Amino acid sequence: MAFIELSNLSKVYGTTTVVENVNLSAEKGEFISFLGPSGCGKTTTLRMVAGFELPNTGNIVLDGTDITNLSPRDRNIGMVFQSYALFPNMTIGQNIGFGLQTRKLSKTEIKEKVAEMLALVHLESHIDKYPYQLSGGQQQRIALARALAINPAVLLLDEPLSALDAKIRVELRLEIRRIQQTMGITTIYVTHDQEEAMLLSDRVMVMSQGHVEQIGSPSMIYNHPATEFVAQFVGQLNLLPVSAVDLDAATCTVAEQTVHFETAAGREPGESPRLAIRPEELHIGLPATDEEVNVLRGEIASVLFLGAIVRLRVRVNDVFITADIFNERDLTFPRTGDEIVLNFSKHACWLI
Amino acid sequence: MKRGSFWSWLWVAIGGLYFFLPLLSTFDFSLRAKKGILTFVAYENIFKDPQFWSTIRFSLVIALFTVFFSILLVVPTVYWIRLRLPQLRMLVEFISMLSYVIPAIVLVFGLIRVFSGSPFYLTNSYFGTYVLLVAAYVVLTLPFSFRAIDTGMSAIDVRSLTEAAQSLGAGWGTILFRVIFPNLKVAILSSVFLTLATVIGEYTMASFIIGLKSFGPYMSLVGQNKTYESSSITIISFLMTWALMMVIQLFNRTKANNGTHSGGR
Numbered sequence A: 001m002a003f004i005e006l007s008n009l010s011k012v013y014g015t016t017t018v019v020e021n022v023n024l025s026a027e028k029g030e031f032i033s034f035l036g037p038s039g040c041g042k043t044t045t046l047r048m049v050a051g052f053e054l055p056n057t058g059n060i061v062l063d064g065t066d067i068t069n070l071s072p073r074d075r076n077i078g079m080v081f082q083s084y085a086l087f088p089n090m091t092i093g094q095n096i097g098f099g100l101q102t103r104k105l106s107k108t109e110i111k112e113k114v115a116e117m118l119a120l121v122h123l124e125s126h127i128d129k130y131p132y133q134l135s136g137g138q139q140q141r142i143a144l145a146r147a148l149a150i151n152p153a154v155l156l157l158d159e160p161l162s163a164l165d166a167k168i169r170v171e172l173r174l175e176i177r178r179i180q181q182t183m184g185i186t187t188i189y190v191t192h193d194q195e196e197a198m199l200l201s202d203r204v205m206v207m208s209q210g211h212v213e214q215i216g217s218p219s220m221i222y223n224h225p226a227t228e229f230v231a232q233f234v235g236q237l238n239l240l241p242v243s244a245v246d247l248d249a250a251t252c253t254v255a256e257q258t259v260h261f262e263t264a265a266g267r268e269p270g271e272s273p274r275l276a277i278r279p280e281e282l283h284i285g286l287p288a289t290d291e292e293v294n295v296l297r298g299e300i301a302s303v304l305f306l307g308a309i310v311r312l313r314v315r316v317n318d319v320f321i322t323a324d325i326f327n328e329r330d331l332t333f334p335r336t337g338d339e340i341v342l343n344f345s346k347h348a349c350w351l352i
Numbered sequence B: 001m002k003r004g005s006f007w008s009w010l011w012v013a014i015g016g017l018y019f020f021l022p023l024l025s026t027f028d029f030s031l032r033a034k035k036g037i038l039t040f041v042a043y044e045n046i047f048k049d050p051q052f053w054s055t056i057r058f059s060l061v062i063a064l065f066t067v068f069f070s071i072l073l074v075v076p077t078v079y080w081i082r083l084r085l086p087q088l089r090m091l092v093e094f095i096s097m098l099s100y101v102i103p104a105i106v107l108v109f110g111l112i113r114v115f116s117g118s119p120f121y122l123t124n125s126y127f128g129t130y131v132l133l134v135a136a137y138v139v140l141t142l143p144f145s146f147r148a149i150d151t152g153m154s155a156i157d158v159r160s161l162t163e164a165a166q167s168l169g170a171g172w173g174t175i176l177f178r179v180i181f182p183n184l185k186v187a188i189l190s191s192v193f194l195t196l197a198t199v200i201g202e203y204t205m206a207s208f209i210i211g212l213k214s215f216g217p218y219m220s221l222v223g224q225n226k227t228y229e230s231s232s233i234t235i236i237s238f239l240m241t242w243a244l245m246m247v248i249q250l251f252n253r254t255k256a257n258n259g260t261h262s263g264g265r
């Protein structure tokens, strides 16, 4: 039996269904991310778990108890908001102690717990300051400490890092993962940043327009996307026009050159199929003799230097393909107009 | 630049004269109770009058009750509108403005008519009239109090704070009194002083519901019967209002400082 289970969860506002039939079960201690573009219903789903919205259909079971209609204050759920939502009139210590006070803990118990939580987020010396005296990153750490102080059954975070600048964001997400692992707390994390979702999560739930596209581990989502949406939303993807598709032989023609692709059960191509391949699966040069490897010949259309990787746009008979190669210090950059040979494994590409 | 500042100063000067000249001449007149010399005797007479003190005390008490009930009414209302019923905002704003549009004299006749009869009979006892007066003042000052509280509430993220408190196990009472009220301190104080300034000198409602017991009607009586004292009491009440306004400014100023740089509290 899963620790938290969402079944057939739907939410309708007026006439628009913003969350449709969401099913998810998470084990105790799991870190789940809701990933998807703006407006796809991530926040709404999370708010139903928190109890701030009531679902129109479906139910939520937490540790064997149906909490679908329970008030948020009785759910024992920790919540972290994008806007931090610290109480401006209270000191850091009072903020963290707030949930313990409503639980009628004794003064000494509260004091101990507050100190423990502050140590967890490394902000011991700020106990008597007010929220406005801290930086955004520090405030969000306090918000995290406040949510965790009550020993919640589940921790919910709604884009907790999007108000922070890039450097703090990177720092703090590792911090969140570390704390989550130490406490072993079941966590649901909402984000539209795929890197964040990949890096943090045990499993990612990709959403689009209110429904679930795929639930799986980060590598599963990336390497075996269940739908075209997932393939395109997570990471970069080439989608090349194809002709003369032969499903039995698993071959097709791309830019007048024959390509072998991988077939998989349950992954039938659509009406107008295209060949999907990730940029990093393309390699430069001829393969070391292997019949399973495809070869495309073309010329460089542009070169983009991105630091760790160099992104090439290659034109193959009027079809443009993006290929990523790793940078090296003594790399001689290909130049626009150069002839180039690309090879890629048949297992790297598929029809969608 | 130079020309621009010349013209703006000129307008400020004209505005200042328009405002201060009548005040100055009133003040000047109030000092001329004795022929040929300047004297504060008109002020002395006012301060020596026991009725001045009793009426002002009475009006102050009424004003404090008004403040108390108006905050108790307005804060939860504004809070709930922001949190749950944003579609009612226009309606409530309109209602709060009504007392601004309807002349006080019309309002007070309506009130007396409705509440003197069955089942209220509020005008049959002193206590009843006090209740009626306080209630009338709560309505009369709604335009200020609603606006002040609403502005204050727009400065805090009511929704997230409420939800954060809820998820930490707080009930509505705790949320209102430990989270919402304390973060509205400045807004509540401005509303308090605006209400005080309005209520203490109010004439129409006070004279019809209570009569000479309160400060407004007393001022008017002095104005009608005593030549020099009518001017001195004008100046006194003006100074009182002004002092209240200064206090509001002071609170707003400290608040602004807290927001911009992270000075201590």
Ligand SMILES: Nc1ncnc2c1ncn2[C@@H]1O[C@H](COP(=O)(O)OP(=O)(O)OP(=O)(O)O)[C@@H](O)[C@H]1O
Residues within 6 Å of the ligand: A013, A018, A036, A037, A038, A039, A040, A041, A042, A043, A044, A045, A192
């Ligand atoms: N109270 C509401 N009334 C009506 N529609 C709403 C309400 N709340 C959300 N919606 C709609 O529901 C849809 C999903 O909203 P939601 O906030 O869940 O998206 P999201 O995935 O969190 O997006 P974002 O990444 O921008 O935060 C949106 O189209 C939004 O306009």
Ligand SMILES: [Mg+2]
Residues within 6 Å of the ligand: A042, A043, A044, A158
């Ligand atoms: Mg959202």
